[in-house]
Amino acid sequence: MKKYIVGNWKMNASQSFVQRWAKTFSELFVPLEGQECIVCPPLPYIACLSASLPDAVRVGAQNVCEAPDGAFTGEVSARMLKDCDVDHVIIGHSERRSIYGESNELIASKVVAAQKEGLTVILCIGETLEQRDDVEKVLASQLDHSIPEGIVLDKLIIAYEPVWAIGTGQVASLEDIEKSHKFITDYVMKKFQVRLPLLYGGSVKPGNAADILNCDGVDGVLVGGASLDPQDFHKIYSASV
Numbered sequence: 001m002k003k004y005i006v007g008n009w010k011m012n013a014s015q016s017f018v019q020r021w022a023k024t025f026s027e028l029f030v031p032l033e034g035q036e037c038i039v040c041p042p043l044p045y046i047a048c049l050s051a052s053l054p055d056a057v058r059v060g061a062q063n064v065c066e067a068p069d070g071a072f073t074g075e076v077s078a079r080m081l082k083d084c085d086v087d088h089v090i091i092g093h094s095e096r097r098s099i100y101g102e103s104n105e106l107i108a109s110k111v112v113a114a115q116k117e118g119l120t121v122i123l124c125i126g127e128t129l130e131q132r133d134d135v136e137k138v139l140a141s142q143l144d145h146s147i148p149e150g151i152v153l154d155k156l157i158i159a160y161e162p163v164w165a166i167g168t169g170q171v172a173s174l175e176d177i178e179k180s181h182k183f184i185t186d187y188v189m190k191k192f193q194v195r196l197p198l199l200y201g202g203s204v205k206p207g208n209a210a211d212i213l214n215c216d217g218v219d220g221v222l223v224g225g226a227s228l229d230p231q232d233f234h235k236i237y238s239a240s241v
């Protein structure tokens with residue numbers, strides 16, 4: 001299985017930031033066999049970032065509307081993303097779940113909308129600090145309710161992100177990552193008879209990326225803070241070989 005290195009800039013960037021980031025990253029970037037590099041900037045910068053990066057670096061979105069078009073002020077549809085040459089979209093990030101109250105059911109409908117337009121979904125799941133004693137139950141419920149009926153499995157990537165590890169500098173131990181990844185992989189295998197790409201996210205940095213990427217069952221990383229520094233993000237990309 002190839003490794004996915006995905007950057008999530010969240011709501012950070014500006015025109016000049018995009019230009020500087022793309023210039024530095026493009027100078028460092030050499031496509032590596034068996035690896036996919038995807039960067040997800042805020043929506044207004046998708047076209048500009050995409051035009052400034054080598055073709056082998058894909059540009060993705062951080063969210064999508066569940067509806068195809070119409071009176072949904074402030075939203076962006078999957079068709080619009082596709083029209084802007086986007087192939088990947090993050091859905092169900094914990095910040096969307098907690099700050100914007102996105103339920104598993106809404107997330108499932110966004111997955112349907114995205115896949116209808118041929119987008120590959122990076123579906124985020126993960127437990128909060130309060131749910132740490134019940135990790136497997138929480139993950140099973142998120143998998144059951146965020147993945148819709150009729151899912152297109154070859155356009156689905158799962159990202160396991162313990163919420164308490166996001167943006168905190170607190171990384172899950174390698175044992176915990178392997179344990180949760182094994183649980184998710186087995187659960188998905190039992191339910192869909194397929195091994196889906198499974199990424200880890202939560203305070204991934206250049207210093208811990210190689211260890212995390214070498215964990216059993218880890219097919220890549222979803223990187224927030226460290227993806228804002230093109231050199232750090234490149235180090236993470238290179239750490240996977």
Ligand code: PGA
Pocket residue numbers: 008161165166167168169201202203204222223224225226
């Ligand atoms: P972080 O964010 O790397 O800053 O912890 C990860 C994420 O939110 O996807």
